Amino acid sequence: MVTINFRECIICFEKKFRNYRNYRKITTKCTHEEDICLECINKYIDTDIEKFESISQFDQEVKIKITCPVPKCYKLMERNDIKKIATKDIYERYDFLTYKLAVQKIPGFRWCQASCGSGQIHIGEDPIFICKGCDKSSCYNHGILWHENITCEKYDEMNKQSETATEQYLSNSKRCPNCNLYIDKIEGCDHMTCKCSHQFCMSCLHEFPGHETTCKSKISRMNLLNCTLFDLCNRC
Template sequence: MSNLYDCTFCFEDEGRDFRKITSKCVHRAVVCTECVRKHIETYIEKQLVEVPCPTNGCTKIMERHDIKNFTTDKNFEIYDSLAFKLAIHKIPDFRWCKALCGTGQIHLGKDETPIVICQTCNAKSCYTHKVSWHEGQTCEQYEENKKQTDFATKDYLSRISKPCPNCSMYIDKNGGCNHMTCKCSYEFCWL
């Protein structure tokens, strides 16, 4: 028979620390702090910032200070940075520098004045297309060239390759028989 204080994840009780998991939870902690830490790290590795309480049946989301209480300083820094980046992406007029200097800014000119000049490194980017500035082209010209390039790429791919009937990844045939095996493990006949 299991101890009332066994961790529901690792089933250990000896030397395990149990404490309230979130500031919102009202239940008794049934997951040890070590397993809560591992639970949080799994979410951070998947780049998810909404970390639910690991207790079965509890749907409470852990707050920032709850995460800080259970994880290492290094993992909390990763979590905090990810949470910041996800929050900043929700601002419609925010653009990251396309020169990858690591900064970004809100561009108030929107599509009417599409050139965004980075306040840190002075690199130019296009607000509308979210790419480095297409020097010598208006946004309309860039859009037209992009359509032509996309068409040419699709035409080229259709001549040298075929999409896998299972996953649609393009495959080219470089010799041998017509029996094809895709990276998704699906097998089909080239003909």
């Protein structure tokens, strides 16, 4: 009698013949059974590579750490592990990403911000560096395309003004606890009525009527010159 050995993948739950084409040891340090099929492992690796590609655009010090997806394993997948288990295309993406992360740690190195894929070491104090691949100009200091007719100092000043305006706007805005829509308080008391008809306190976000115990509107209730929300406010 011939026994056909099938195994169910713990991710896709498909039963596949247990052989090297469908199941492999994920890392050399793994001690668990081979419970995840090759197709699911490749999808997992591909997703992690995409995640690190996104992070590397903002954090040049990021390190690729892809761990075994089997619950409670967490063994790190080394380069040779990925090479043995990943498809040719996925491994090439992984290899190129590790190369990029290594290169961008070189002092003075910057990537072209025109997204041409080129990068170079910038020499000199001039913040403008011109890509040798596409001739586009980028800003060495800010990591963006060159800000035409604006010095780096002026660009910093404009950014600071923009950040201050944003902080001021957010300080006067809160999300409705019911529908999550931003509500702006321009004047008046803290009794808010959202477009979704939900009523709440702008200070503590407690649903009408009432407040949190530390709410400033509740604490100021004895001050008749201040709109004291719900109890004393005639405008609500």
